[in-house]
Amino acid sequence: MSLRTRIQLLLATSLVSAAGAFSCAPPSSSRRAALPPSSPPSQLVPARCRSHRATSSAKSPLRLSASGQESSDGKEARRLQEKARQLRDQIRDMESQIGEERRTRYNIQRDDGDEDSDEPNNGSDGGKSLKDKRVLVLGANGRLGSMVTRHLLRSHPEVKEVVAAVHYVGQATTRGYGRLSYEVGAEDGVGTIGPAWSREDSNASFMYDSQTMGGYNLNKLRLVEVELLDPVQVRTITEDVDAVIYCATDFEGNRPRAVASLNAAFLFRAVASPAKGRVEIEGVRNVLEGLAGNAADRKWKERLEPGVGAVGSKAKSANPTQFVLVSIAPDAFGGFETPLGEFNGMKRQGERIVMEEFPSVSYSVLQMGKFDDNFVEEGQELKYAVAEEDTVVVDGVVGAKRRGDNAYEGMQKRMNRRDAARAAVDALLDEGLEGQKVQVYTALRKTDIW
Secondary structure, eight states, X not given: OOXXXXXXXXXXXHHHHHHHHHOOOOOOHHHXXXXXXXXXXXXXXXXXXXHHHXXXXXXXXXOBOTTSSBOHHHHXXXXXXXXXXXXXXXXXXXXXXHHHHHHHHHHHHHHXXXXXXXXXXXXXXXXXXXXXXXXEEETTTSHHHHHHHHHHXXXXXXXXXEEEEXXXXXXXXXXXXXXXXXXXXXXXXXXXXXXXXXXXXXXXXXXXXXXHHTTSOGGGEEEEEEOTTOHXXXXXXXXXXXXXXXXXXXXXXXXXXXXXXXXXXXXXXXXXXXXXXXXXXXXXXXXXXXXXXXXXXXXXXXXXXXXXXXXXXXXXXXXXXXXXXXXXXXXXXXXXXXTTEEHHHHHHHHHHHHHHSOTXXXXXXXXXXXXXXXXXXXXXXXXXXXXXXXXEEETTEEEEOOOOTTTTOSEEEEEOHHHHHHHHHHTTTOGXXXXXXXXXXXXXXXXXXX
């Protein structure tokens, strides 16, 4: 029987006993006749009611019989009064036990919840967290972007969703989804390939294999195609996004992608409006405008609907860094000229947009060392250095300082792309990198002669 049920039964028993003891029964005719005519009105009250009146006040003395002894009704009243007091004390003890049990049960459940939570950095320690967050990866079908997507899915299963945004790709181009599909493990399932000479069954198909792909978390991956130079499309894909990792670039080698891919639409864009075709500059600004605009819309909705989406300062501090820009270190390419301008200068313009034009957006700018997947092993410790300020403004145009041919003689900062992907994801949760521009590398190698 629960404590609450026992309390209810005790209360009911005490009430019934008290009602039976203190009920006023009508006096008998023989007793009424025995009273003298000169008796005061108070003596006409029945004896049981007189006992109730006497015991209702602690200061009132008990009525005594003619022989000076306490009447049987007074003894019964005292007994019931003592029993009621004992019941009240017992009820108070039970209620205190219920309160203690509730507090103990709550503490046990809270402790069990903390112990069972093995998710990395869920924000319970007050740090940044990706728990139930939506992360947008731009340039996800590139070499680095596909590795960033893979690292997010496999190292942070607590994320709500990873949105892999890719440039529009046509079937005739070499920039498809193959690299991204390979990195995230979408092709690791059970596959079937039909014979090439069969018209009916010449296609390849892959089925999900839970044993092999169980830890890939592909159910949290969503693909979207976007033109980063279209503000409307960018505003759409940044809705309800908590953080962005910007890996997109408009160049492949030393050529714009519009030329490198031989895409007619992008080629026309590059020729008709070359200033519009810089993903490193206008693309960055479009994404930041969409991110800041959608954040302002959410705050406005919270004001209109009090209590909806409102969070405290502790919850706000657990949010990841909103924008991580992947850039290049000054010695990665040297004087790298493109048809749209010097590459380092274009990267510095994008960095300045992030750091100066959108103060409401938290950011980290990572100047990556030169990528070297052949001679630099992956899995090495990430090293950080203060970024050199090589930004200059010439005729109102932001660029990078020109350096001589011998400016970087000696050692050069390098890293494996997989470590660069890890650094980009870690920057979302690193409080020390928020609001900073740093160089990232894992090894020092002799500078290339080419």
